[in-house]
Amino acid sequence: MDILVIGGGGREHAICWSLSKSPKAGTIYCAPGNAGIAQVAECVPIEVSEFDRLAAFAKDRKVGLVIVGPDDPLAAGIVDVLEAASLRVFGPRRNAAEIEGSKTFMKDLLHKYGIPTAAYRKFDQHAEALAYLRTQPLPVVIKADGLAAGKGVTVAYSVEEAELALADIMLARVFGDSGSRVVIEEFLEGQEMSILAFVDGETVRAMPAAQDHKPIFDGDRGPNTGGMGTYSPLSHIDPAIIHEAVETIVKPTALALVSEGRPFTGVLFAGLMISPDGKPKTIEFNARFGDPETQVVLPRLRSDLLDIFLAATEGRLEEAEIEWSDEAAVCVVLASGGYPGAYPQGVPIEGLEDGEAAEAARAEAAPAEAEAQIGEGRGLVFHAGTARDADGRLVTAGGRVLNVVGLGGSIAEARAAAYARAAKIRFAGKQNRTDIAAKALV
Structure with missing residues (x-):
C-alpha cells in the first residue's frame, strides 16, 4: 500500500x-x-x-x-x-480537532464533563481580561486561544510579566487571530507528563507515557518552545498515576467528543500535570502525535504502525495488536541560535555522518539484533528543520533542527547515548539543553 x-x-x-x-x-x-x-x-x-x-x-x-x-x-x-x-x-x-484548535473549547468541554483540569476564565476583551488578571494570585498562566506553534503560553511570575503577555496576545496580536481570545488559568505545580493515545471513537489505546521539556534553557527557564527534548518511559512515576490519567482524563475526553457529535479518530495527546499529592490534571489536549514525544515513543513500538493506522480508520482499533519494548528512549533537540526568537537558516551542518557510520557498522556487525538489542546505547537522528542547499550540503532550515534519540536498557544509558551522538553534530549557533531526562535520574 x-x-x-x-x-x-x-x-x-x-x-x-x-x-x-x-x-x-x-x-x-x-x-x-x-x-x-x-x-x-x-x-x-x-x-x-x-x-x-x-x-x-x-x-x-x-x-x-x-x-x-x-x-x-x-x-x-x-x-x-x-x-x-x-x-x-x-x-x-475539523470538529474533533477543535480540542486543540481552541483552548476555550477544550476547557469548556472538560468542565462540562467533569474531567480534571485547572480552574480558568476565558475572555475576548482585553480590558475585561486585564481586570480579572489583576485579581489573580501569582504565578498565573495566560494562553492564546488558538494555535501558536507551542509558544502561546506564558507562566507569569509578576504582574508586569502577566500584563505584558496579555497585551502581546490581545493587543499586539503576536499570534495573529489565535490571540482573539485568551484563557487565564490557575498555575498548577508538579511534574508534567504526556500521554499519547491511538483513538477510534470510544476506543482508546494509550501509548507509553513521556515527559517533555518546553522551556528553552536548563532548569526549565526561559520562554516556551515547541519542545527541547523528551524521554520515555517515566520509571520515576508510579504506574498507578499513569493508569489514573488514562482512565479519568484521556478515555472520558474521547467519550465526551463522541457525546458532542465530534467522534475522534487519530492520536489524542494529553498534556498533564501531576500534583504533589499524585493527582493528574489536564494542561492541554492536542489532536495529533506530539513533537518531540513521537520521537521517543515510536522507536519503542514493536508492532506494525501501519496495521494500527488501518485498524483505527476501519473502526477496529480495539482488536489491533499493539506491543511496546521495555527499552528506554531519550530525545535531545538541537536548535538554531536565537530560537525560539529569530534565527538564521542555511547554516551548514557537520558531524552527522560520524554517528551514522557508527550505527551502520553496529548494524552490520549484528544485523539480526540491531533493532531489538537493549542496553547497547544505540541511537537515531530524526530531522526537524533541515534542507539541502544548491551544493547538496545539509543545512539548517528551522528553529528546531535535529532530534537526537538515544536508546538503551535504562534512561541513564539512553541519555548517555543521546548526548554522545549530539556532541558529534556541529553547526554555528547550535544550542541544546543539557538536562533532558535528568528528573528521571534523581
Whole structure:
C-alpha cells in the first residue's frame, strides 16, 4: 500500500521511519518532507496548507492511506477535504480537532464533563481580561486561544510579566487571530507528563507515557518552545498515576467528543500535570502525535504502525495488536541560535555522518539484533528543520533542527547515548539543553 504523510518535521520523520519498517508499506510519500525524511520516503514539494493539491496528488498516485502530522491543517479541516475526495485518512476531522484548535473549547468541554483540569476564565476583551488578571494570585498562566506553534503560553511570575503577555496576545496580536481570545488559568505545580493515545471513537489505546521539556534553557527557564527534548518511559512515576490519567482524563475526553457529535479518530495527546499529592490534571489536549514525544515513543513500538493506522480508520482499533519494548528512549533537540526568537537558516551542518557510520557498522556487525538489542546505547537522528542547499550540503532550515534519540536498557544509558551522538553534530549557533531526562535520574 502506498502512503502519504503530510508534514515536514521531526515527528513526520519518525512516522515515516516507523512506517518504512512495515512489510505492507509500498512507496511512502511525504509532503513537503525534509532532508532526513528523504532517506526513507519520497519527498513531494506540496505545502501542508495546499489541501486541494494534496488531495489531487494522493488520488493520482492511488495512495491507500494519508497520515496528517501537524496541527494547523487538522484545525483547518484537511481531513474533511481529503475524505470528501474519497481518501482514507488517519487524523481527526475539523470538529474533533477543535480540542486543540481552541483552548476555550477544550476547557469548556472538560468542565462540562467533569474531567480534571485547572480552574480558568476565558475572555475576548482585553480590558475585561486585564481586570480579572489583576485579581489573580501569582504565578498565573495566560494562553492564546488558538494555535501558536507551542509558544502561546506564558507562566507569569509578576504582574508586569502577566500584563505584558496579555497585551502581546490581545493587543499586539503576536499570534495573529489565535490571540482573539485568551484563557487565564490557575498555575498548577508538579511534574508534567504526556500521554499519547491511538483513538477510534470510544476506543482508546494509550501509548507509553513521556515527559517533555518546553522551556528553552536548563532548569526549565526561559520562554516556551515547541519542545527541547523528551524521554520515555517515566520509571520515576508510579504506574498507578499513569493508569489514573488514562482512565479519568484521556478515555472520558474521547467519550465526551463522541457525546458532542465530534467522534475522534487519530492520536489524542494529553498534556498533564501531576500534583504533589499524585493527582493528574489536564494542561492541554492536542489532536495529533506530539513533537518531540513521537520521537521517543515510536522507536519503542514493536508492532506494525501501519496495521494500527488501518485498524483505527476501519473502526477496529480495539482488536489491533499493539506491543511496546521495555527499552528506554531519550530525545535531545538541537536548535538554531536565537530560537525560539529569530534565527538564521542555511547554516551548514557537520558531524552527522560520524554517528551514522557508527550505527551502520553496529548494524552490520549484528544485523539480526540491531533493532531489538537493549542496553547497547544505540541511537537515531530524526530531522526537524533541515534542507539541502544548491551544493547538496545539509543545512539548517528551522528553529528546531535535529532530534537526537538515544536508546538503551535504562534512561541513564539512553541519555548517555543521546548526548554522545549530539556532541558529534556541529553547526554555528547550535544550542541544546543539557538536562533532558535528568528528573528521571534523581
